[in-house]
Amino acid sequence: MSGTAPGDFASPHGPAPGADAPVTLAERVLLAPFTPRARREGLYCLVSVPLGIAGCWAVAWVLGPSLLVSASVLGTVVGLLGVVVALRLARRLGALYRWVAARMLGEQITAPPPFRRAAGSIIVRLDARLRDGAGWRAIGYTLLKLPLAVGQYLALAFWACGLADMSYPVWWPLFRSPSPGATLSAVSAATPPPFGSFVHATSWAGSLLVAIFGAALLLIAPWLTRGVVTADRWLARSLLSAGTLTQRVRDLEQARARVVDDSVALLRQVERDLHDGAQVRLAAMAMNLGMAKEKLGADGQPPDVRRARELVDAAHLGAKEALVELRELVRGIHPPVLEVGLAEALATLAAGSAIPVQVRAELPVRPTPAIETIAYFCAAELLANATKHSGANKVDISAEIIDCERTSLLRLLVCDDGTGGADPAGGSGLAGLERRVGTVDGRLSVSSPAGGPTQITIELPMKA
Amino acid sequence: MDTMRVVIAEDAALLREGLTRLLEERGHEVCAAVSDAGALLAAVAEHKPDVAVVDIRMPPTHTDEGLRAALRLRQDHSGTGVLVFSQYIETRYAARLLAGNAAGVGYLLKERVADVADFVAALTRVADGGTALDPEVVSQLFRASRHADGLATLTRRERDVLGLMAEGRSNAGISAALVISGGAVEKHVASIFGKLGLPPSEGDNRRVLAVLRYLGG
Numbered sequence: 001m002s003g004t005a006p007g008d009f010a011s012p013h014g015p016a017p018g019a020d021a022p023v024t025l026a027e028r029v030l031l032a033p034f035t036p037r038a039r040r041e042g043l044y045c046l047v048s049v050p051l052g053i054a055g056c057w058a059v060a061w062v063l064g065p066s067l068l069v070s071a072s073v074l075g076t077v078v079g080l081l082g083v084v085v086a087l088r089l090a091r092r093l094g095a096l097y098r099w100v101a102a103r104m105l106g107e108q109i110t111a112p113p114p115f116r117r118a119a120g121s122i123i124v125r126l127d128a129r130l131r132d133g134a135g136w137r138a139i140g141y142t143l144l145k146l147p148l149a150v151g152q153y154l155a156l157a158f159w160a161c162g163l164a165d166m167s168y169p170v171w172w173p174l175f176r177s178p179s180p181g182a183t184l185s186a187v188s189a190a191t192p193p194p195f196g197s198f199v200h201a202t203s204w205a206g207s208l209l210v211a212i213f214g215a216a217l218l219l220i221a222p223w224l225t226r227g228v229v230t231a232d233r234w235l236a237r238s239l240l241s242a243g244t245l246t247q248r249v250r251d252l253e254q255a256r257a258r259v260v261d262d263s264v265a266l267l268r269q270v271e272r273d274l275h276d277g278a279q280v281r282l283a284a285m286a287m288n289l290g291m292a293k294e295k296l297g298a299d300g301q302p303p304d305v306r307r308a309r310e311l312v313d314a315a316h317l318g319a320k321e322a323l324v325e326l327r328e329l330v331r332g333i334h335p336p337v338l339e340v341g342l343a344e345a346l347a348t349l350a351a352g353s354a355i356p357v358q359v360r361a362e363l364p365v366r367p368t369p370a371i372e373t374i375a376y377f378c379a380a381e382l383l384a385n386a387t388k389h390s391g392a393n394k395v396d397i398s399a400e401i402i403d404c405e406r407t408s409l410l411r412l413l414v415c416d417d418g419t420g421g422a423d424p425a426g427g428s429g430l431a432g433l434e435r436r437v438g439t440v441d442g443r444l445s446v447s448s449p450a451g452g453p454t455q456i457t458i459e460l461p462m463k464a
Numbered sequence: 465m466d467t468m469r470v471v472i473a474e475d476a477a478l479l480r481e482g483l484t485r486l487l488e489e490r491g492h493e494v495c496a497a498v499s500d501a502g503a504l505l506a507a508v509a510e511h512k513p514d515v516a517v518v519d520i521r522m523p524p525t526h527t528d529e530g531l532r533a534a535l536r537l538r539q540d541h542s543g544t545g546v547l548v549f550s551q552y553i554e555t556r557y558a559a560r561l562l563a564g565n566a567a568g569v570g571y572l573l574k575e576r577v578a579d580v581a582d583f584v585a586a587l588t589r590v591a592d593g594g595t596a597l598d599p600e601v602v603s604q605l606f607r608a609s610r611h612a613d614g615l616a617t618l619t620r621r622e623r624d625v626l627g628l629m630a631e632g633r634s635n636a637g638i639s640a641a642l643v644i645s646g647g648a649v650e651k652h653v654a655s656i657f658g659k660l661g662l663p664p665s666e667g668d669n670r671r672v673l674a675v676l677r678y679l680g681g
Contacts, residue, residue, distance in 0.1 A: 275521070279551050279574075280476040286578030287482050291489070294580055318478075 052149035087135035157192035165214025390418025420452035570596030595632025
């Protein structure tokens, strides 16, 4: 979690590698403005100030009026919907802030799990949205970002004023060469807020004094920057991360319950399929063979050869059908081709499809079997959906490994050119897929405007 | 019984039609072949058949509606034998079906239909007011019985005879199944009753009940 890169003079772990002697306090103070850390934190402030102010402004503008409206009797629903918008906005901003902190400060903050839509009535869904703890914490951060931005702005002012003041002796002789006998008005040194200017120069010698003042500002600036950035890091870690342990435990408990439910449901389905399918066929087959045996008699000339043949034919057909059913059932439990790899399995899936499917799979690293299995069944289900419901003429499936915030993800994209209108809330198989994907902290997003095309993105961690 | 009048309740069309054909080819009359419990009750009320073949798992819930319908039939239509027909055996289901009266009741695995003659014989026995328990039920009862000590005193042949008695077979049926004389069967039965301390009972049904009570107790 530490944002301190090796080589920083201010490293809490001691002197910089390669330094022969311990760095003295004087050296630390004097060299502070020139460390990579000071540069990184200064640049971070430069980005953070406008982002922070804009984000706070946006969230406050959505949240404030929404809360006001929701307090009224008639506006409750509208107001609460506004609050939901603010929550979603804050989550997005939180992701942006995390990204900036990771890129500029090296601060890795684990993203909270994506919001899981609750199934049920609009009230239930709204309620779940309003209980989105990660969203509320993100709102907290975006609002607190305003005082942080002010602090960061001050730190930037120290840097800017310090640099400006240091330049006084350089340009003084160029622009302020005194003509004989003239009296020059005093020039104030650039002074960071909230201080008023209190250092003035009337001569080149005076400008040297301003430069010394500027140097002092530059010596203070890195420490001030470090202070506000540290506060920012701390807030971001507490408010933008995956959240408290309790929250995580609750999420995992829910996920575990879903996994257990799903596996029980799966076993029941397998039992049902066997009971109603292969078992019936085999029983009927045994019956036909039993009857055929009787028609053939114990020995000698069979009493009823024609009927016996008919029964053996029926049994033979039944055996073949039972084999087909068993094969499909076995493949439904775990397709053997998955052992070879997800790319092969997807290609096999595409080959068996009723509509043309183009598969593009670039998987230099194999995810764990559990992840491959989930990805495969998602692809199979989505392909079945596209075939059955969308009226698509072709489907594109792509699977690739992407890098996201220093971890790798398996991203599965299934696109069709059908009529669109797929909705996870519509009680379709999509909700089931979302549940399944959610059990391993993956996420599923759907873009399916009416009229098409439909694009479904599934992101899964490389291991469960 | 020469010609049975049968009602079949089985939701798998393949088996329903197969059974119908099997019974009709042997000259029995299938009054109705239905696919759910409600239709079964209606068909039995209408046709008053000798025997009903009832699948346990049927629509709408696919759990035990067949069993519940069978219990209704036992209560409301004592003249109709009930053969419960299932792909798995639950000893508790057997206990509920028998519940103090083994007359005209059967519980067989569906796969027994492979031995057509045995199956039809069992169905005939149930239609005639006898009992037909699947060997699997009986072997489960043997395994779970708390009278392992008593059972251990039996010879191997006596255990075979006890099992066939529990299935509901008559002495004639036992002698045919084991290929021994009727006198030998009677001797084994008397020996078994003596060793297990069972009261001698008249009639096959009471004998089945006594044996099952002993095994289940």
